[in-house]
Amino acid sequence: MAATADLGRFQARRRKVLAVLIAVIFLVLLFVASAGSDATHELVEKAGAVLILIAILGRTWCTLYIGGRKSAEIVTGGPYSMTRNPLYVFSAIGAAGIGAMTGSVVVASLFAVFTWLAFLTVIFVEERFLDRNFGEPYRAYMKRVPRFFPKPWLFQESESLTIRPQLIYRTFADGLVFILAYPFFELVEYFQDIGTLPVVLRLY
Known part of the structure; x- marks a missing residue:
């Protein structure tokens, strides 16, 4: 029971981290625009839409395997056979997709890296929890x-x-929060174009 409660707290922390990341991303990108050509801008935006779709489907795929089982057993199949933290991997992909909505490859890359670094703190806590509760089987999984x-x-x-x-x-x-990136940044572009929102930084 205590283990389940601990895990619940970790999962709640994970959701809070994701929410804060998304809020910061949206706030910063109000004042950032692409320095590339219109054609490049559109291409990067389309790539961002693909990344967001991958993130949504990937996170849902992970839940098929991990949903309700993490406190009872070590899940090693499907996406969890390739990486120990596929939910975070797909979240980072989604963050890159959101960044790409600005039309900037640099912004997309920076936000993917920032998301990865932010989740590392949660990952380390979860690893200690799982090692304490599952012992050698989990350590073998970590090595593999x-x-x-x-x-x-x-x-x-x-x-x-x-x-x-x-x-x-x-x-x-x-x-689906990731999907909100498209109409949001289309609106941001509009207000930037008419001068309501100042463009502080332009990146390729």
Whole structure:
């Protein structure tokens, strides 16, 4: 029971970190614009839309495997066979997609790296929790599977899945926040073009 409560606190912390990251990203990007040509801007925006879609689908895919099971067992199938933290990987991809909505590759890259660094603190806490609760089996999993950057050749499918629809719906709904990036930055571009919002920085 205590382990489940601890895990709940870690997951709540993870959601708070993600919410703060998104808020900071949206605030900073009010005053940032692309320095590239219109054609490059549009191309980067489209790439950002693809990254956001990957993030939403990827986070939902992870929940199919981890939903409700993390406190009871070590999940090693599907995305968790390639990286120990696929939810965070897809969140970083989503952050890159949001940054790309400015039309800037530099902004997209910076936000992906910033998100990765922010999640590292949560990852370290979770690793201590999992090591304490699962011991040697988890340590063996740590040796076999990378902490963050996926190794696709390690992919292994689980024999079966126990799906909890409520958790999947919640993860999918959380991911929809990324979609808000498109209308938001279209509006930002409009106000920047008419001079209401000052452009403090232009990046390629």
